[in-house]
Amino acid sequence: MKRLLVALALVLSACSAGGQDGPTTITFWDNNGGPGRTPIYEELIKRFEAANPNIKVEYVGIPSSSVQQKYDTAIAGGSTPDVGGVTTSYLAHLVGQDALEPLDERLESGPLKGKLLPGLLETVRQTAMDGKLYAAPASGNLDVIWYRSDLFAEQKIAVPDTWDQLVDAAAKLTKPADNKYGFTIRGGAGSVFQLLAEAYSYSGVDKFYDGGKSTVSDPRNAELVSKIAGIYKKSTPEADVNNNYTQMVAQFTGGTVAMMHHNLGSTADVMKALGAQKVSAMPLPKGPSGKRTVVPNPTDGFAVFKGSKNPDASWKFVEFLTSAESNGYWNEKVGQIPANTDVRGAEWIQKNPAVKMALGVLEDPATMLVPAPVYLPEYSSITKTDTEPLYQKVLLGQMSAQQFLDELAAKLTTAQQEWEKRK
Amino acid sequence: MTQTLSRQETPVSPPPPAPPRRKKHRDPSRFFRLYLPLVLYLLFTLIPFYWMLVFAFRPAGETTLLPWPITFEHFDTVWNDIGFGLFFQNSLLIALGTLVTVTVFAVMGGYALARFKFRGQRVFLLALLCTQFIPGAMMLIPLFVIFKNVGLLNSLTGLIIADTAFQLPLALILMSGFVRNVPVELEEAAMVDGCSRLRAFFAVTLPQLRPALVAVGSFAFIGAWNNFLFALMFASRQDKFTLPVGLSYALGEFNTDFGALAAGGVVAAVPVVLVFAVVQRFLVQGLSAGAVKG
Numbered sequence: 240m241k242r243l244l245v246a247l248a249l250v251l252s253a254c255s256a257g258g259q260d261g262p263t264t265i266t267f268w269d270n271n272g273g274p275g276r277t278p279i280y281e282e283l284i285k286r287f288e289a290a291n292p293n294i295k296v297e298y299v300g301i302p303s304s305s306v307q308q309k310y311d312t313a314i315a316g317g318s319t320p321d322v323g324g325v326t327t328s329y330l331a332h333l334v335g336q337d338a339l340e341p342l343d344e345r346l347e348s349g350p351l352k353g354k355l356l357p358g359l360l361e362t363v364r365q366t367a368m369d370g371k372l373y374a375a376p377a378s379g380n381l382d383v384i385w386y387r388s389d390l391f392a393e394q395k396i397a398v399p400d401t402w403d404q405l406v407d408a409a410a411k412l413t414k415p416a417d418n419k420y421g422f423t424i425r426g427g428a429g430s431v432f433q434l435l436a437e438a439y440s441y442s443g444v445d446k447f448y449d450g451g452k453s454t455v456s457d458p459r460n461a462e463l464v465s466k467i468a469g470i471y472k473k474s475t476p477e478a479d480v481n482n483n484y485t486q487m488v489a490q491f492t493g494g495t496v497a498m499m500h501h502n503l504g505s506t507a508d509v510m511k512a513l514g515a516q517k518v519s520a521m522p523l524p525k526g527p528s529g530k531r532t533v534v535p536n537p538t539d540g541f542a543v544f545k546g547s548k549n550p551d552a553s554w555k556f557v558e559f560l561t562s563a564e565s566n567g568y569w570n571e572k573v574g575q576i577p578a579n580t581d582v583r584g585a586e587w588i589q590k591n592p593a594v595k596m597a598l599g600v601l602e603d604p605a606t607m608l609v610p611a612p613v614y615l616p617e618y619s620s621i622t623k624t625d626t627e628p629l630y631q632k633v634l635l636g637q638m639s640a641q642q643f644l645d646e647l648a649a650k651l652t653t654a655q656q657e658w659e660k661r662k
Numbered sequence: 663m664t665q666t667l668s669r670q671e672t673p674v675s676p677p678p679p680a681p682p683r684r685k686k687h688r689d690p691s692r693f694f695r696l697y698l699p700l701v702l703y704l705l706f707t708l709i710p711f712y713w714m715l716v717f718a719f720r721p722a723g724e725t726t727l728l729p730w731p732i733t734f735e736h737f738d739t740v741w742n743d744i745g746f747g748l749f750f751q752n753s754l755l756i757a758l759g760t761l762v763t764v765t766v767f768a769v770m771g772g773y774a775l776a777r778f779k780f781r782g783q784r785v786f787l788l789a790l791l792c793t794q795f796i797p798g799a800m801m802l803i804p805l806f807v808i809f810k811n812v813g814l815l816n817s818l819t820g821l822i823i824a825d826t827a828f829q830l831p832l833a834l835i836l837m838s839g840f841v842r843n844v845p846v847e848l849e850e851a852a853m854v855d856g857c858s859r860l861r862a863f864f865a866v867t868l869p870q871l872r873p874a875l876v877a878v879g880s881f882a883f884i885g886a887w888n889n890f891l892f893a894l895m896f897a898s899r900q901d902k903f904t905l906p907v908g909l910s911y912a913l914g915e916f917n918t919d920f921g922a923l924a925a926g927g928v929v930a931a932v933p934v935v936l937v938f939a940v941v942q943r944f945l946v947q948g949l950s951a952g953a954v955k956g
Contacts (some may be wrong), residue, residue, distance in 0.1 A: 266898070273911035274743040274922065299900050302910035312895050316806040318815065320898070324914075487916040493725055504916025512722060 246375050259361070264295040265553045268309075270324035272300020275507060287559045294552045307332070314338045322556055325374050326540045328537040330366040331614045334373050340543040341371040344553050351375070351561060351579075353368035358601065358608060359578050362538045366614045368662055374540035375561050377569065379576035381597040382436045382536060383520040385491060385509050386498045402441050402524045402543055405498070406466060409474035412497040421474040423496040424467060430630050431622040432646070433500055434522060435611060436534040438463045438644075443528030445607040456641070456648035459526065462634060464640035471634045480634050495560040506574030506593055520593040522600045531606045537613065570594075576601065617654045625650060714931075717924030734787045736925035740908070744922065746929055748901060749908035752818060753887055756904060759822035760886035765879045769871065771830075772837025774865065777846065790831040798828055798891055800801070809896055816899050824896060825886040831876045840874035841867065876944040880937050887934060905930045 269280055277300045284296045297321065301309050307329050313319045314336050325333065333339055346352060359376035367373050384405070390412060391398060399405040409421025425433050435455065442459035454460075470478060476495065478486070484501060491499040492512035500523070510516050525531060541557045543550055559565055563581035570577040573589040575598050588594055600606055612618055626647045632638035718736055719729035740746045774780075775787065805824060806815070814820030844867050852862035868882060890906035897903055912923040 260720045265739045273914050274739055274919070275914055275917065277911075278743070297899070299898055300911065302894070302907065302913065303892055303915035304910055304913055309894060312802055312806055313898070316810055318806070318810055318898070484916070485913070485920075488917060489920065502916065508917040568789075 262293045262295045263549050264297055264328060265321035265547070265549050265552050265556060266297045266299060267556065268306075268320040269298065269300045270306045270326065271303040273302065276300070276573065279569055283560060283565050283568065286565070287556060290559070291552075291555065292548075294313040294555065296556060310338075311336075317546065319544040319546040321544060321549060321553040323542050323544060324539065325542045326537040326539050327362055327366050327374075327613050328619070330363065330374055330540075330542070331368075331616065333542070334367045335616065338544055338546070339373040340545050340547070340550060341373060342375055342543065342554070342557075343352065345558075346372060346375065349558055351558060354563070354580055355561065355578050356576075356601075357473035358535070359538050359540075362535055362610055363540060367611060368614070368658075374542040375557050376538045376540040376578040377561050377566060378539045378578055379574070379597075379601065380502050380504055380536035380539070381533070381576065381600060382433070382440075382500065382502050382523055383517055383593065383597065384498055384500050384523060385505065385515070385520055387517055388519040389517040390497050398521055399524050402437075402463060402466060402526055405524050406470055406474070406505045409470055409498060413474045418495055420476050420496045422470060422498045423482060423487050423490050423500075424471055424475050424479040424634065425482050425484065425487055425500070426471075426480040426626065426634050428623070429488070430482075431626050432611070434464065434467070434630060435622070436536075437467065437500065439532045439534050439609050441466075441526035443526055443530035443532050445530070445532055445609055447534075447609050447612060448652075451652070451656060451659070453648040453651040453655065455651060457642045459528075461639075461641040461644050463526065464644060468636070468640060469634050480631050488507075498540055503575050503593060503597055506591075510574075515592075521595055522596065531600065531603065532609050533600065533606055534609050534611050538578075540578075609651075612651065612655060612658075615651075615654045615658055617650075621647070621650045621654060669935075685731040689879070693876075714924045717920050718928045720921070722919075722921050736919075736921035737929070739922045740926045740929060744908050744926070745900075745910050746905065746908050746926065749903055749905045750929065752902060753893075753905040753930075755818050756821045756825065756893075757883045757887040757933075759818070760829060761879045763822060763826045764833050764882035765875055767826070767830055768833035768837040768878050769868075769875070771834045771841075772841050773867070775834065775838035776841035787835070790835055793831045798889075802891065802895055806895060814896075816897050816902050818902065820896055821889075821892055821904075824892045825882075825889055829882045829885045831881060836878055836881075837871075837874060840871055840877075844870045864905040868871045873944045876941050880941045883937060884934055887930075 267280070267284070269276060280298055280300075283297055287296060288294065310319075310323065310329075310333060314333070318353040319338060346355075355376055356379065359379050360372065362375050364370050364372050386398070388398075390396075391408070394411060396408050396411055397404070397579050399408050405422070413419065424430075438460035438495070442457055444454045444457050444459065446454055448454065471586035476490065482490075484505075487499055487501060488505050488508055490496045492509055493495070494513075503520070506520075522531070523533070541560055543553045543557060547553045553572035560569070563578060563579045566577050567582040567585050567587070570582065571585070571591075574591060574594060575593060577583075577585075577588075582588070583598070588598065615621075626643070629638060629643045629646060633640055633643045716727070716729050719732050719734075721733045721735065723730065775783070809820050809824070811817050812934070814823065848866050848870070849859075849862045852866045853859065857865060885946065888906060889904075890910065893904040895905050896908075897907075909923065909926045912919045912926055
């Protein structure tokens with residue numbers, strides 16, 4: 240029996256090896272595979288293969304909900320792709336498993352030198368303990384409030400610039416009898432990440448940690464959380480306490496709510512459902528301080544895996560994907576912020592008000608970036624499993640906003656201190 | 663004492679009214695006891711199907727309660743843009759392959775468990791049951807490494823083997839129960855008439871096991887058809903993915919295409935519904951059929 244198995248294994252491995260001549264083949268895993276993105280990559284791969292006839296790219300689209308597990312299994316099993324799409328939200332996790340190639344030297348010695356947005360490079364570098372660049376950033380994202388411009392015009396409501404104005408507008412746009420609400424709260428999965436962006440935009444606190452202690456529990460942040468909890472059920476649907484992003488987007492595109500806090504990632508969905516005549520994006524409003532503080536969204540990029548047998552060809556592909564032409568094409572299609580600064584002047588950006596607005600915010604020297612500590616291995620569990628249920632308690636009036644933020648801050652402070660120790 | 667009392671009472675009490683026999687069928691409480699709960703339960707099970715059908719056939723952005731005007735654009739998306747054609751074919755091959763292997767091994771093992779006594783039989787049965795407590799996700803990485811070493815990654819055969827390994831224990835337990843219910847006297851009678859054990863099995867026992875084969879086979883089919891985790895983890899090539907993986911393509915990082923999700927759900931549910939439509943006849947038959955009278 241043993242012999243039979245060995246023989247079988249030999250035959251099978253003989254079948255799978257072979258074919259060493261001819262073009263080099265590299266595999267590319269798309270971390271957000273699906274009908275929206277796959278055709279864009281197929282087109283880019285076609286262009287790349289035409290320009291580099293000796294390199295073939297095998298595309299594999301991984302569903303975004305399972306991509307982390309897929310990477311983990313591949314790393315544990317020693318079967319990683321050559322190039323993979325990654326975002327900074329789980330980049331630290333991959334770097335921690337020693338799965339990725341640092342890209343600093345390759346970037347510095349190639350045509351991409353000085354071409355990628357410094358802010359995005361910084362967010363990628365921050366995720367690694369050694370401060371190296373483990374992914375080439377390809378696109379940035381920004382939290383925005385999508386709003387029904389048609390309803391605002393109809394009821395002659397000015398587009399809010401501050402959170403207080405937003406709360407007023409939400410109340411005016413709410414008509415529970417017609418099942419119409421001014422705003423929707425993300426109370427379910429992913430709530431705390433969005434809430435932090437809202438809190439910092441209101442408080443104007445410009446650092447996530449001050450002297451090693453988390454600033455999340457700042458009373459000004461609590462003020463905003465109380466404000467949001469205050470409009471729950473008054474200007475929002477009652478079901479919001481369990482809302483994840485799909486339900487929020489469905490409520491907004493279905494016409495039930497007039498304003499939704501999400502990010503540029505939902506551009507295609509809202510535009511397809513409502514059209515540019517009915518919907519626009521505004522940055523998160525400001526608070527009493529009048530300062531514009533932004534908690535950046537995870538940055539998308541491309542990583543080269545250490546297990547790659549063809550690191551040079553792999554980097555070539557990454558370089559191609561982040562070149563001005565490809566990067567512009569990709570971001571135009573998905574409606575996000577291009578990392579390559581040469582794309583700035585492209586015509587499509589002028590025609591896409593949401594991206595133009597987002598670029599304006601990011602390039603405004605007055606804007607202050609407050610990056611969340613996504614490099615902490617515990618960050619995801621702290622902001623999801625540990626504290627999402629607590630935020631639901633705040634919404635339901637069972638816990639005070641300050642108490643909730645105190646607990647969250649304590650956990651973030653401990654995690655940061657442990658991380659500093661390991662460093 | 664009690665007798666006297668009752669005797670005294672009987673003449674005074676009026677004769678009990680004859681029960682209205684014909685009205686028994688129109689008993690209103692029957693509606694509340696029987697039909698109402700059934701109707702509610704039926705609604706409870708059917709509403710998700712209704713939801714799926716409405717979203718699948720309704721244009722994106724519409725909020726009507728009926729899919730009118732009807733559209734097939736979501737089916738076009740899943741079939742042509744997501745590539746459900748190939749995923750469907752892969753799923754079907756894996757599910758049928760698993761059905762065959764699981765059923766064959768379950769009959770062989772189930773027969774052995776039911777008809778023979780051997781050392782460690784109880785421990786073996788217990789071990790089979792215990793395997794059911796281990797979630798597939800826990801075995802993922804060890805299995806992945808083994809499959810990689812024997813070259814079974816990226817192959818439908820590998821997925822059939824993995825699915826079979828996880829479906830077989832329950833199938834074995836089920837099948838041994840079914841075999842035990844077929845009276846051993848039937849086989850003995852055949853063997854008295856000159857059959858070998860094997861021939862007695864094929865001629866007498868196997869035909870009696872038809873409902874069991876259908877039940878075990880359909881469970882194996884559906885288990886393999888629905889398996890998302892193995893299909894995604896053991897395949898890293900676009901052309902080896904299956905329907906559940908294709909379905910999850912409709913759930914993007916920032917957006918969910920509910921129309922495509924629902925249309926994909928319809929496509930994925932059709933074979934399962936068909937399997938049950940054909941099979942339920944056998945399943946019911948299996949409950950009532952008896953081999954020995956009296």
